[in-house]
Amino acid sequence: MQFDTIIFTYILNFIYYICVFILTSIGLAIVFGMLGVMNMAQGELITIGAYSLVYVENIGLPWWTGIILTIFICSILAFVVDRYLITPLIDRPFDMFLATWGLAILIRETIEIFFGNAYQKLAFIDQNKIEFTILHYPAQRIYIIISVLLICIFCYLFLKKSIYGLKLRAIYGNINLSKNIGINVRLIRFYTLSIGFICSGFAGILLAPLNKIDPNMGTESLMMSFFVLVIGGLGSLHGLIAGSTIIAFIEFVSSIYFSQNMGYVLVLIVSVYFLWKKPNGLFSEQQNVKF
Amino acid sequence: MDRRLVLKKINSSLFLKAAIPLSFNAQILNADAKTENKIKIGILIPQSGPAAIFGESCRNCSLMASDHINNIGGIAGRPIELMFADAGRDPAEVNHEVWSLWKKDKCSAFVGMHDSAVRSAVVNLFKGKVPYIYTAPYEGGECSANTFVTGETPQQQLEPVIPWFVRNKNTKRWYLIGNDYNWPRKTNEYAINYITSNGGSVVGEDYLPFSVNNFDSNIIKIKRSNADIVLITLVGGASIAFNRAFSGAGLSNTVLRVSTLLEENTLSGIGKADSYNLFSSSAYFSSLQTQAARKFNRDYYHKFGKNTILNSLGQSCYEGLLFLHALTQNTKTLDSTVIKNISSDITYQGVRGHISLEHRHTRKDIYLAQSINGRFEVVSTFNNVGSGAIC
Numbered sequence: 066m067q068f069d070t071i072i073f074t075y076i077l078n079f080i081y082y083i084c085v086f087i088l089t090s091i092g093l094a095i096v097f098g099m100l101g102v103m104n105m106a107q108g109e110l111i112t113i114g115a116y117s118l119v120y121v122e123n124i125g126l127p128w129w130t131g132i133i134l135t136i137f138i139c140s141i142l143a144f145v146v147d148r149y150l151i152t153p154l155i156d157r158p159f160d161m162f163l164a165t166w167g168l169a170i171l172i173r174e175t176i177e178i179f180f181g182n183a184y185q186k187l188a189f190i191d192q193n194k195i196e197f198t199i200l201h202y203p204a205q206r207i208y209i210i211i212s213v214l215l216i217c218i219f220c221y222l223f224l225k226k227s228i229y230g231l232k233l234r235a236i237y238g239n240i241n242l243s244k245n246i247g248i249n250v251r252l253i254r255f256y257t258l259s260i261g262f263i264c265s266g267f268a269g270i271l272l273a274p275l276n277k278i279d280p281n282m283g284t285e286s287l288m289m290s291f292f293v294l295v296i297g298g299l300g301s302l303h304g305l306i307a308g309s310t311i312i313a314f315i316e317f318v319s320s321i322y323f324s325q326n327m328g329y330v331l332v333l334i335v336s337v338y339f340l341w342k343k344p345n346g347l348f349s350e351q352q353n354v355k356f
Numbered sequence: 357m358d359r360r361l362v363l364k365k366i367n368s369s370l371f372l373k374a375a376i377p378l379s380f381n382a383q384i385l386n387a388d389a390k391t392e393n394k395i396k397i398g399i400l401i402p403q404s405g406p407a408a409i410f411g412e413s414c415r416n417c418s419l420m421a422s423d424h425i426n427n428i429g430g431i432a433g434r435p436i437e438l439m440f441a442d443a444g445r446d447p448a449e450v451n452h453e454v455w456s457l458w459k460k461d462k463c464s465a466f467v468g469m470h471d472s473a474v475r476s477a478v479v480n481l482f483k484g485k486v487p488y489i490y491t492a493p494y495e496g497g498e499c500s501a502n503t504f505v506t507g508e509t510p511q512q513q514l515e516p517v518i519p520w521f522v523r524n525k526n527t528k529r530w531y532l533i534g535n536d537y538n539w540p541r542k543t544n545e546y547a548i549n550y551i552t553s554n555g556g557s558v559v560g561e562d563y564l565p566f567s568v569n570n571f572d573s574n575i576i577k578i579k580r581s582n583a584d585i586v587l588i589t590l591v592g593g594a595s596i597a598f599n600r601a602f603s604g605a606g607l608s609n610t611v612l613r614v615s616t617l618l619e620e621n622t623l624s625g626i627g628k629a630d631s632y633n634l635f636s637s638s639a640y641f642s643s644l645q646t647q648a649a650r651k652f653n654r655d656y657y658h659k660f661g662k663n664t665i666l667n668s669l670g671q672s673c674y675e676g677l678l679f680l681h682a683l684t685q686n687t688k689t690l691d692s693t694v695i696k697n698i699s700s701d702i703t704y705q706g707v708r709g710h711i712s713l714e715h716r717h718t719r720k721d722i723y724l725a726q727s728i729n730g731r732f733e734v735v736s737t738f739n740n741v742g743s744g745a746i747c
Contacts (some may be wrong), residue, residue: 072575074605078572181663183409184596184625203604275595275626276569277598279409285567320573326536326565 092265108283126303298346402444431458447477511744534589717743
């Protein structure tokens with residue numbers, strides 16, 4: 066193997082790491098960062114995305130219908146969570162934390178009832194396998210990098226350029242004033258929640274071909290998402306990207322020079338340092354939004 | 357809603373899972389009152405935790421074994437009845453349930469498919485006072501009284517297989533990768549021995565924690581080491597992620613892979629496209645073409661449908677019960693003081709082939725299979741391989 070190919074693989078791997086962290090954290094960044102909902106079930110939405118693909122394949126539909134199914138399930142879940150979980154519990158963050166935790170268990174068990182707990186497979190990936198032969202770099206990773214770029218651009222446009230984003234930022238800035246000037250706070254909250262949920266669902270769709278698919282697949286990413294937000298700060302896209310980059314960098318460098326165990330320990334140390342010295346993260350907007 | 361109420365609800369949903377096996381046992385208990393004559397056998401299989409994916413197939417295979425044994429006259433002339441315990445939890449919790457099966461429900465023997473931590477715990481609990489058959493592939497070294505091992509040892513899985521690769525595939529440079537615990541490290545200890553004595557060399561050795569699902573740095577190391585073959589002792593989800601990444605990096609065309617714990621579930625998770633040049637060494641594959649194995653496969657899917665994949669770990673429970681039956685063929689009793697003295701002359705013909713007892717382990721056939729279009733196809737059979745155990 067030539068030296069320059071290895072360097073190139075390293076660079077692509079690093080970019081891919083950043084993208085995976087952005088992808089698994091973006092849903093939580095929106096739901097927790099913008100709405101202040103400590104959603105312990107966010108990881109399960111990733112699982113739902115992956116299982117949507119499995120389901121449409123099992124019943125013989127083309128793979129892209131899985132995307133539609135994911136959007137559908139995530140929107141319905143967003144509606145139910147908004148109406149029956151967030152609305153009654155909005156002033157009691159600890160209860161909300163517990164309730165979403167319960168929801169996570171419920172989703173996991175439901176998936177287990179319908180699909181069993183065995184590893185699922187996706188046959189369509191096997192049939193449509195493309196590989197960039199010069200680099201031997203998996204095509205799916207390139208798709209992920211491109212998709213994360215698109216999702217980030219969409220979120221940027223949504224937050225900064227659309228009227229909903231403007232209203233959301235108004236709510237984020239001063240909720241009482243926003244209510245008084247006639248912004249429909251609950252509607253905006255529902256839209257934002259849906260987008261947060263759908264983003265996590267997409268993460269599941271994109272990651273499914275590369276990882277194991279079982280009912281617990283999403284749970285494992287939740288912890289890292291919290292670390293990304295602790296380091297990057299809540300409520301901003303560049304905070305999310307910064308947090309992902311720092312964690313990816315720590316994991317990447319330590320996995321090359323030390324071991325992956327060490328990488329995890331370093332991430333924990335850096336996160337604790339941030340909680341201690343910089344509790345709002347690198348880029349934090351104003352905190353304590355209350356609907 | 358009141359906070360306590362929420363807590364209560366969360367708690368009850370958390371404990372729901374733990375409660376299922378208990379309530380299941382209670383059902384059997386009721387049925388039992390009518391059938392005093394039956395011999396009860398405790399089956400320790402994972403019903404929760406990461407190994408729970410094997411629970412269903414273990415259960416199914418155990419039930420098939422109990423049907424079969426009851427059809428041919430039972431154990432010691434009495435029909436058998438199975439009682440299941442969840443061995444997928446902490447050893448201490450498992451011990452608690454096993455104790456109750458043993459002392460309260462009066463199980464006369466135990467068959468277990470679980471990890472080594474649970475095995476040491478139950479062996480300490482039994483102290484040789486009840487026959488116990490351990491069916492999982494493991495790292496070797498179990499010699500406790502009244503404990504019999506029917507699973508594969510590293511010696512069985514590797515001693516014939518490594519020379520086969522060196523001879524037939526000309527693989528001189530070996531790379532070892534596994535999860536970081538006792539079994540992979542012990543397996544690789546033996547592997548290094550066999551590799552060097554067959555003229556090969558070990559060009560790298562990695563151990564990863566269970567939480568890792570990103571193998572990029574290892575794959576780059578494998579690329580740079582110019583390895584001919586990778587010996588994989590990663591387990592379950594880690595094996596899936598590694599094998600997909602390995603193939604994604606374009607290594608599968610030039611570098612072979614062989615694993616000693618790759619059963620049908622994991623292979624299905626890896627998928628067709630990413631399992632090119634992937635081998636597995638085991639005493640059973642559901643695609644074995646012997647007459648007994650084909651019949652077993654047919655019966656299994658006929659009885660339980662296509663939902664639970666028949667795999668080597670599940671099938672090991674069937675063999676464990678057959679072994680228990682063979683153990684009592686001459687003595688006609690499950691009395692531990694008699695069973696304890698059995699040391700040889702136990703043979704039987706199982707689904708896996710001809711099995712014979714030796715040093716409380718079993719001599720058996722080992723199969724080397726290659727994944728072809730996502731299914732195992734046996735490429736070589738090694739007959740009557742010894743376990744290497746000296747008890």
